[in-house]
Amino acid sequence: MRFLRKIFDCAGEVFRPGRPLERLFPLFEAVDTFLFTPGETPRCAPFVRDAADLKRVMVTVIAALLPSALFGIYNTGYQAILASGKEPALMEAMMLGAHIVLPIILVSYLAGGFWEVLFACVRKRTISEGFLVTGLLFALTLPATIPLWQVAVGVSFGVVIGKEVFGGTGMNLVNPALAGRAFLFFAYPASISGDTVWVAVDGVTRATPLSVVASAPAGTNPVELLVSRGYDWSALFFGFCPGSIGETSRLACCVGLGVLLIAGVASWRIVVGCVLGLLAVSGLLLFFAGPQASAFMRLPPYWHMVLGSFAFGAVFMATDPVSSAATSFGRWVYGFCIGALVVVIRVFNPAYPEGTMLAILLMNIFAPLLDFVAVEWHVTRRNHRLQGAKGGR
Amino acid sequence: MARCIRIRKGRNLPLTGEAGRQWRDCRIPSVVRVPFYEFTAQDFRFLVQPHDRVLLGSPLLQKRNNPALVIVSPVSGRVTGIVRGERRIPEYLEIKTDIRQETVTPRPFSPERLPHLDRDEIIARMLEGGVWPFVCQRPFGRMADPSVLPQAVFVRAMDTSPLAPDINMILQGQEDDFLLGLSLVRRLTTGSTYLCHGPEAASRAIGDFPGIERAVFRGPHPAGNTGTHVHHLFSLSRGKVVWTFDVQDVIAVARLFREGVFCPWRVVALTGEGLPPDRRGYVRVMAGTPLESLTGAINPQAKVVAGNALWGVLREKSSGLGFMTNQLTILPGGSGRKFLGWLAPGENLFSFRRLFLSSFLPGTFFKMEICLNGSPRAIVLNDVYDDLVALDVLTFFLIKAILAGEIEEMERLGILECSPEDFALAAFACPSKTDIPALIARGLELMEKEGI
Numbered sequence: 001m002r003f004l005r006k007i008f009d010c011a012g013e014v015f016r017p018g019r020p021l022e023r024l025f026p027l028f029e030a031v032d033t034f035l036f037t038p039g040e041t042p043r044c045a046p047f048v049r050d051a052a053d054l055k056r057v058m059v060t061v062i063a064a065l066l067p068s069a070l071f072g073i074y075n076t077g078y079q080a081i082l083a084s085g086k087e088p089a090l091m092e093a094m095m096l097g098a099h100i101v102l103p104i105i106l107v108s109y110l111a112g113g114f115w116e117v118l119f120a121c122v123r124k125r126t127i128s129e130g131f132l133v134t135g136l137l138f139a140l141t142l143p144a145t146i147p148l149w150q151v152a153v154g155v156s157f158g159v160v161i162g163k164e165v166f167g168g169t170g171m172n173l174v175n176p177a178l179a180g181r182a183f184l185f186f187a188y189p190a191s192i193s194g195d196t197v198w199v200a201v202d203g204v205t206r207a208t209p210l211s212v213v214a215s216a217p218a219g220t221n222p223v224e225l226l227v228s229r230g231y232d233w234s235a236l237f238f239g240f241c242p243g244s245i246g247e248t249s250r251l252a253c254c255v256g257l258g259v260l261l262i263a264g265v266a267s268w269r270i271v272v273g274c275v276l277g278l279l280a281v282s283g284l285l286l287f288f289a290g291p292q293a294s295a296f297m298r299l300p301p302y303w304h305m306v307l308g309s310f311a312f313g314a315v316f317m318a319t320d321p322v323s324s325a326a327t328s329f330g331r332w333v334y335g336f337c338i339g340a341l342v343v344v345i346r347v348f349n350p351a352y353p354e355g356t357m358l359a360i361l362l363m364n365i366f367a368p369l370l371d372f373v374a375v376e377w378h379v380t381r382r383n384h385r386l387q388g389a390k391g392g393r
Numbered sequence: 394m395a396r397c398i399r400i401r402k403g404r405n406l407p408l409t410g411e412a413g414r415q416w417r418d419c420r421i422p423s424v425v426r427v428p429f430y431e432f433t434a435q436d437f438r439f440l441v442q443p444h445d446r447v448l449l450g451s452p453l454l455q456k457r458n459n460p461a462l463v464i465v466s467p468v469s470g471r472v473t474g475i476v477r478g479e480r481r482i483p484e485y486l487e488i489k490t491d492i493r494q495e496t497v498t499p500r501p502f503s504p505e506r507l508p509h510l511d512r513d514e515i516i517a518r519m520l521e522g523g524v525w526p527f528v529c530q531r532p533f534g535r536m537a538d539p540s541v542l543p544q545a546v547f548v549r550a551m552d553t554s555p556l557a558p559d560i561n562m563i564l565q566g567q568e569d570d571f572l573l574g575l576s577l578v579r580r581l582t583t584g585s586t587y588l589c590h591g592p593e594a595a596s597r598a599i600g601d602f603p604g605i606e607r608a609v610f611r612g613p614h615p616a617g618n619t620g621t622h623v624h625h626l627f628s629l630s631r632g633k634v635v636w637t638f639d640v641q642d643v644i645a646v647a648r649l650f651r652e653g654v655f656c657p658w659r660v661v662a663l664t665g666e667g668l669p670p671d672r673r674g675y676v677r678v679m680a681g682t683p684l685e686s687l688t689g690a691i692n693p694q695a696k697v698v699a700g701n702a703l704w705g706v707l708r709e710k711s712s713g714l715g716f717m718t719n720q721l722t723i724l725p726g727g728s729g730r731k732f733l734g735w736l737a738p739g740e741n742l743f744s745f746r747r748l749f750l751s752s753f754l755p756g757t758f759f760k761m762e763i764c765l766n767g768s769p770r771a772i773v774l775n776d777v778y779d780d781l782v783a784l785d786v787l788t789f790f791l792i793k794a795i796l797a798g799e800i801e802e803m804e805r806l807g808i809l810e811c812s813p814e815d816f817a818l819a820a821f822a823c824p825s826k827t828d829i830p831a832l833i834a835r836g837l838e839l840m841e842k843e844g845i
Contacts, residue, residue, distance in 0.1 A: 001732045033768055037734030040765040045830060046703040046817045047696070047724055048408070048555075051742035051749060052824045053767020055735040057774065060748055128770055170771025170825075264746040267776060326775045326789050375790050379805045382785060386630045 008032055026120035030127040057265055058129040064259035065136055065316065067252035069105075072245035073097035076144040076200055079242055083204040100144050100200050101245055104151050108139040111152035115159045119168065128169035130322075134158065137177040137316060140246025141309070141357070142184070144200040146191055154184040174364040175323045178357055185357070193352065198242035206242045210308045210346070214353040216295035223303060225295065236306040247309035257315045266319035269328060273335020274314035278304055280336075281343040296347045310342050313356035318363070325367040327374035334370055338363050395601070398625050400612030402783045403818060404745060406555040407758045408702060410666035410722075414562065415674040417663065421494065425468050425681030426476075426485040426713030427453065430706055432526055432536060434483045437464065441486070445472045450497040450523065450655040453486060462539065465523030467657030467680040467716070469495045485713055488681070501653030507573065510650075512580050522649040527642035527717060528581075531623060531635050532809040533841050543636040544584045545627050548575060550599060550640045551591035551610065553617030554701040558662035558720050560640065561596050562675050567644050568598035574647030578638055579604050589622040612783075614703075620815040621783045629810045641719060661714065663687060665702075666760045667695030667723035681713040687721065694727030696763045703817040704830075724763040742766075745781075745822045770825040778819040778829070784810055788819055792829065795836035800843055808836050 014021045015028040033055070042049065074090070077097030081088035112135045120127040138155050158180020163172040185192050195207045207215070209231045213222045226232070231241055239249025246252075260266035282301040289297040305311065318324060318338050325334040338359045345355025429437070437454040440463070441447055447470065452463035470490040478484040502510065502518075510518075516539050519525045528537035537543075550560050564571055579586040588607045590599050601607055608626055610616045619637045623629055638646075641659055648656035657679045664673055672689055684697050688710065691697075698705040699718045706715075714721075731737065739749030743759040746752075751759070778788035786807045794802040813830035820829040 004732075005730065029768075034733075034735075036730035036732055038765065038768045039730040040768060041696075041726060041763050042765050042828075043707065044828070045698075045700070045705055046821045047698055047705070047707070047722075047763045048406070048702045048761040048821065049764065049766045049826065050744050050746075050822045050824065051739060051766050052744040052746050053735070053826065054770045054773060054824050055767065056748050057746075057824050059735050126768065126770065128773075130773060168771065170773055263748050265748075265774070321774050321776065327787065371790075375787060375806075378787055382805075382807055385785070386628045 005036060008035070023121055026125065026127050027117055030117075030120075055129050057263075058132050060259065060263045060265055061133045061316075062136060064256035064263075064265075065133070065140065065246070067255045068246040068249060068312065068316075069101075069136065069140060071239055071249040071252045072140055072247075073101045075239055075248050076100050076245060078240065079198070079206070080144075080200045083199045083201045083206065097144075101139075103148060104142060104144075104146065104245070105136060105139040107148045107151045108155045109135040112138070112155040112159045115156055115164065119160075119164045123168070125168065130169040131159070134163075134177045137246075138180050140312070141177060141181045141244050143192060143197040143244055145197045146184075150184055150188055150191055153187075154180040156180075157183040170322055172322055173368075174361055175317050175320045178317055178361055178364075181357055182361055193354075208243050208308075208354075209236060209241050210243075210353045213295050213299060213307070214346070214350045218294050219292045220295045220298075222295040222299040226303070233303065233306060236303075244309060244312075247312040250306050250311040253311040253315045260315065260319065266315070267321065267324070267331050269331040270319050270324055270335040270338075271314055273332045274310075274318055274339040274342075275305070277336035277339025277341075278310065278343055279339070281340040285343065285347055294347065294350070296350070296353065304343060304346070308342075308346070308354050309356045310339075313342075313360055314338065317356075317360050323364040323367065325370045325374075327371050327378075329374040329377070330367065330370035334363050334367055337366070395607040395609050396626075397609045397611065400610060400616035400621060400625075400783050402780055403613040403615050404781060405553070405613045406703065406761075406821070407743065408555045408666070409758045409760050410556055410664050410668065410673065412556065412558065412662040412664045412673050412675060413670070414559075417672070417674045417676040419676045419678045419682065419687065421468070421490055421679060422682050422686050423490055424473075424683065425470070425488050425490060425679065426683055426711075427467060427488065427681040428485040428708075428713050428715050429454075429464075429483050431715045431717050432464065437483075439475065439483070441472050443472050443474050446470070447472060447488060448495050448497045449657065452521075452523070459520075459539070461517070461520045462525050463521065463523055464526055464716075465655045467655070496654045499653030502650050507650060508576070510577070510580070515577055515580055515650075518650065519646060523655040524642070524646050524649050527638065527645060529619075529637045531619075531637060531812065532629055533837050534812040534814075537636050541634050543582045543634045545635045546578055546582045546584075546586040547619060547622055547626075547635060547637040548578065548586070548588045548640070548643055549617070549619050549622060549637065550588060550594060551617040552719070553591065553612075553614040554703055554720075555614070556662070556664035556720070556722060557617070557701060558660065558664075558675065560590065560594050560599075562662075563640055563660045563719070564596040564598050568596055570644045570647040570651065571598040571640065572602070572647075573651060574643035574645075575602065575605060577646055577650060578636075578643055581636060585627075587622065587626050589619075589626070591617060615783050615815060615818060618783070618815055620810070620812045624784045624810055631804065631809060639717070639719065642717070657681070657716075659714075659716075659719065661687070661718060662720045663723075664720060665695075665698075665723035665725075667691055667725040678714060680716045683711060683713055684708060684721065685710040687714070688723055691723055692725065692727075695723050695725050698722040698724060698763075702761065703821060704814045725760065726763040728762060728764075745777075746824075765826050767824065767826050769827070772823070772825045772827055774824055777822050777824070778816075781818040781822055782816060784815055786811060788816065788829070791836070792827070792832055795832050795839075798839060800840060803836050803840060808833070808840055811837070813837075 015025040077093030078088045116131045158176040162176035162179030279301045282304045341359035346353045447466040454464040456462035470488045474487045530537035775789040791806045813834045816829040
């Protein structure tokens with residue numbers, strides 16, 4: 001490794017200010033600190049620092065995403081083989097899935113990475129590791145049949161308009177991966193919604209469990225309907241159903257959530273808030289649902305949890321610390337509203353029942369307002385305390 | 394009766410390199426280097442020239458806007474040079490010490506007179522005796538202005554920072570001086586005087602005394618920070634001022650009044666993994682003593698911090714000990730750049746978050762190097778701070794207000810209660826390696842210049 005280190009030390013000289021490749025220094029810094037820890041020493045206190053840096057945090061988030069990604073790869077292959085009428089074997093499904101999904105992930109990383117590096121070089125700031133997560137998250141929210149050029153366009157929109165125009169990582173208002181997906185959703189709805197896009201075999205139509213319920217006539221028992229289509233609760237929980245690449249396995253999302261919570265990276269308040277919001281609103285609707293109510297209204301709350309991208313969104317998207325609320329109060333409300341909105345969109349917007357993306361984006365926009373309320377509340381409390389203690393207690 | 398206050402926010406750093414309980418010897422060095430980093434040296438005028446003879450207690454510097462306020466020599470000898478650093482700011486004054494130490498004529502107060510001194514007499518004697526620089530004023534944490542009347546006085550008889558000296562060791566043999574000092578600093582205010590200590594204080598100098606309000610702070614660091622004490626016992630806001638002292642400052646005040654001459658001796662804990670165990674311990678030492686004579690030969694990569702690992706100043710080994718230093722921490726360093734460090738299992742790396750194997754292994758103490766452990770980035774995890782700052786402050790929003798230069802918002806969010814030191818733990822934990830104490834200092838500076 002000393003030899004490699006020496007090469008980098010020599011190469012680094014070319015990127016110093018005033019040297020020919022000065023402009024590309026952020027790229028060099030990224031590769032250099034990726035291979036070797038930076039080893040910088042602080043010049044002012046505190047002199048010892050926590051061993052965790054942003055690289056480690058982001059790598060942990062990626063590790064949390066891995067179960068979802070791996071199961072997504074498997075399920076993509078599994079659904080495709082199933083649709084062609086064969087019995088899917090594990091390895092076969094993995095190989096086929098990898099063949100379909102890995103190019104999507106790769107294109108997402110390359111196209112997004114290009115913009116990330118470009119902006120960092122032009123702005124003369126370091127490349128943030130946050131993109132490693134955005135690139136993978138974005139790919140996992142797409143259906144397996146998405147054309148690769150659309151992946152590139154979508155991730156470009158997400159990175160540039162969703163993040164870089166606001167100043168880069170840490171300054172964005174909305175989750176960049178979701179911004180990219182929302183762009184694709186409105187720009188190319190045919191490639192990302194409907195019944196034909198979920199199975200990577202041409203001409204195969206398979207409705208997601210969500211649209212099965214959404215298209216059922218009023219008065220149908222949604223649970224019986226789902227079970228009759230082969231989607232019993234456990235199949236949905238384990239993820240053997242069509243859907244976006246990463247969203248189908250709620251079990252993998254739970255594993256990811258475990259990793260994020262144990263590591264202390266995600267806010268448990270947001271996740272608990274999401275679940276509470278979903279349970280509260282769907283429970284309320286079920287309570288008021290008559291026998292002739294729409295199928296979604298009659299769906300029990302615990303079924304809502306395993307449908308659509310709620311689990312994936314709540315665990316990986318809503319918990320993005322930059323675009324979510326930053327106060328405890330804000331986080332509770334933010335999470336609760338996401339869960340509630342997901343159900344509201346499902347029940348009252350049958351044209352497009354998948355509401356997680358829009359619910360999170362909407363609450364991203366409202367997060368600063370929630371924080372504003374929490375901060376004002378805090379300041380009022382402070383002032384009361386200070387007035388109560390005139391001249392010291 | 395003492396008030397008991399339990400601090401729930403914060404964490405202790407499990408650093409190796411404790412001082413132990415042994416006392417080390419230290420003789421009067423042949424050369425002392427009196428450093429000025431503890432004061433804003435630009436505000437002072439030199440009263441001595443190279444080749445002048447100085448006595449222990451004779452003034453070296455004088456405050457420009459208050460000539461009564463002086464910094465005095467900790468030693469008798471001959472000035473050999475004034476060393477200046479960047480922008481000609483004086484860094485230290487070198488004095489070659491005499492073999493026989495001589496002091497200025499002592500002017501002690503008789504024991505009968507001591508209880509009857511009034512505030513003005515005490516302040517005047519503290520100013521000319523050279524102990525005034527030890528008085529710290531909040532908000533802003535500056536050297537106190539003798540013309541203001543503080544609403545309260547705080548005496549801090551505890552330290553929860555990493556490897557901090559044990560209060561019982563410091564007080565050993567100085568109990569009477571501490572009590573005398575307490576009765577003197579109490580008279581500096583018309584309000585309350587608070588004596589804040591931890592549950593481990595066992596010295597007879599810590600107890601209930603008339604005119605003193607005692608408070609016991611339990612809990613992890615920063616339970617021992619003055620900022621925490623002031624926040625929980627007194628609400629600092631616009632127009633209010635408090636003065637704060639450390640135990641050793643109070644003792645120095647007492648000795649000035651009792652012996653009539655400045656006492657340059659302090660108890661300093663020699664700590665840190667960078668120092669071999671047989672050289673760690675407590676030492677009674679004079680201000681200005683070159684650090685290398687205290688640490689001995691150490692690894693060239695190791696760094697000497699005047700203070701503790703979380704809060705202090707990086708000092709050259711050749712420089713002298715400051716007037717207010719209670720602890721030296723020698724931190725190992727320079728293990729270099731590690732290949733693919735972000736992938737390391739990290740069985741010996743310490744983190745507040747459970748991101749490394751070490752969080753799941755038994756083993757409670759860690760050897761920490763002087764290292765940033767990463768590179769500075771934009772803030773991403775913004776919920777790291779609030780559990781580590783023991784003040785009623787929304788750190789993330791305060792940082793935002795400071796970065797935006799919003800003075801009113803800063804004040805609303807409570808910057809007047811803050812001192813950079815209180816945010817050291819938050820800066821330790823920040824994965825984006827944000828220099829939060831420096832930001833707080835910037836905000837306070839802005840506030841002082843334009844806000845009040």
